[in-house]
Amino acid sequence: MLLPRWLPPLDPPPLTWHAMLTSWTFDPAVTVPLLIASALYLWGVLRVRRRGDAWSWRRTVFWLLGVLGVLVGTSSALGVYDRVLFSVPAIQHMVLQMIAPVGLVLGAPTSLALRTLPRRGRTVLLVVLHTRWVRSVSHPVAAFAIFAVTQFAFYYTPLLGLSLTNAWVHDLMHLHFVAAGFLFYWALLAVDPTPHRVRFSLKMLLVVGMAPIHILLGIPIMMTSTLFAAEFYTALDRDWGPSLLDDQHLGGAILWGFGDIAAIALIFAFTHQWYASDERTARRTDRQLDRLYGDGPTIRPWWLTDSTDTPPDVLGPQRDGT
Numbered sequence: 001m002l003l004p005r006w007l008p009p010l011d012p013p014p015l016t017w018h019a020m021l022t023s024w025t026f027d028p029a030v031t032v033p034l035l036i037a038s039a040l041y042l043w044g045v046l047r048v049r050r051r052g053d054a055w056s057w058r059r060t061v062f063w064l065l066g067v068l069g070v071l072v073g074t075s076s077a078l079g080v081y082d083r084v085l086f087s088v089p090a091i092q093h094m095v096l097q098m099i100a101p102v103g104l105v106l107g108a109p110t111s112l113a114l115r116t117l118p119r120r121g122r123t124v125l126l127v128v129l130h131t132r133w134v135r136s137v138s139h140p141v142a143a144f145a146i147f148a149v150t151q152f153a154f155y156y157t158p159l160l161g162l163s164l165t166n167a168w169v170h171d172l173m174h175l176h177f178v179a180a181g182f183l184f185y186w187a188l189l190a191v192d193p194t195p196h197r198v199r200f201s202l203k204m205l206l207v208v209g210m211a212p213i214h215i216l217l218g219i220p221i222m223m224t225s226t227l228f229a230a231e232f233y234t235a236l237d238r239d240w241g242p243s244l245l246d247d248q249h250l251g252g253a254i255l256w257g258f259g260d261i262a263a264i265a266l267i268f269a270f271t272h273q274w275y276a277s278d279e280r281t282a283r284r285t286d287r288q289l290d291r292l293y294g295d296g297p298t299i300r301p302w303w304l305t306d307s308t309d310t311p312p313d314v315l316g317p318q319r320d321g322t
Contacts, residue, residue: 007167008080014240015081015088023077029171030074038067041109044116053115059107066103069095074174083164085241086228090251093151093177094258101181110192135195140187144206147184148213150176151255155221161229207266214259221252 008025041063048055072078073095081088110129114122128134136142154160154173163170187194188203225245227233233244242250 007083007170010083010236012080012084015077015085020077023080025075025079027074027079027171029168030174031071033175034067034070037109038064041107041112044112047116048112055112055115059112062103063107063109064103066100066105066107069100069103070178073100083170084236084238086233086244086248087242087251087254090254091258092174093154094254094262096174096177097147097150097181098258098262101178101185104178104182105185105189106191108191110186114193129193130195137183138187138194139196140184140198140203140206143184143187144209147180150180151213151217155217155228155255161232164229164232204267207263210263210266211260214256214263218252218254218256218259221255222249223252224248 007027012023013019042060045055045060073092078088078092078095082092083089110125113125117125137146154163159169159173163173186192187196188206190197221228227244228248230244238244241247
């Protein structure tokens with residue numbers, strides 16, 4: 001096994017509520033790049049503010065929440081027990097791929113970079129964003145495919161066993177889960193400038209498609225009687241917690257249920273986004289009408305006009321005595 005000293009041991013104490021709240025680890029391969037990215041983000045926000053430009057504090061909060069999500073997914077008890085129980089990495093990967101990237105994307109890091117980098121840096125970033133490779137992988141359909149295939153490839157190929165015995169594969173898979181989730185939400189939410197502008201109906205279809213993907217991912221794991229990475233988990237000789245097969249079935253249920261919950265949450269979020277977009281369009285139309293016609297009184301439509309106010313020539317000729 002290629003296991004550096006910073007990885008937690010394979011014989012931790014039983015996973016109790018106390019251990020769940022107090023167990024922490026430090027993986028520099030994930031934590032150091034994350035802290036550097038956070039420092040650069042905060043430096044960019046400070047530079048924008050010093051210049052007198054506005055930057056929404058909500059974006060900064062979302063970014064920090066996303067960073068916190070990655071840290072919890074890799075450094076909390078999820079990182080301590082992710083090579084001991086099958087169900088723990090099931091939770092961990094959902095956090096890294098489906099929760100933490102939402103905050104990172106809503107932080108709009110690309111927009112912040114375009115507002116803080118010097119001219120040459122902005123030019124390079126824009127060129128990269130419009131390269132053929134970035135345009136290909138950043139289309140919502142392609143990003144959805146990468147998002148879905150990542151999970152199947154991890155659990156149904158030797159990647160699972162390799163990540164349990166090789167620390168570098170272990171860390172690279174964590175980073176890949178975050179990157180795949182970020183790419184999917186970046187293309188879907190379009191908070192930052194993206195190479196593609198797709199219809200809302202297609203985005204909603206992809207969000208709804210998350211539910212069956214996780215059904216296909218989780219249910220076979222729940223129903224199988226074959227252990228994944230059996231040699232590794234058997235060698236641990238764990239004498240606490242659920243049995244190996246029960247733990248695997250629990251992990252499958254988590255993968256299934258988590259996907260449905262995330263899909264429902266995104267559907268509500270997209271419905272709200274669609275409603276807010278219609279409201280913005282209505283306000284923009286009102287402003288355009290105000291610029292064209294000013295604040296003067298408007299003419300009442302003929303169907304709302306009271307008959308007593310209608311000129312005689314409109315009502316027709318009037319005869320005496322009628």
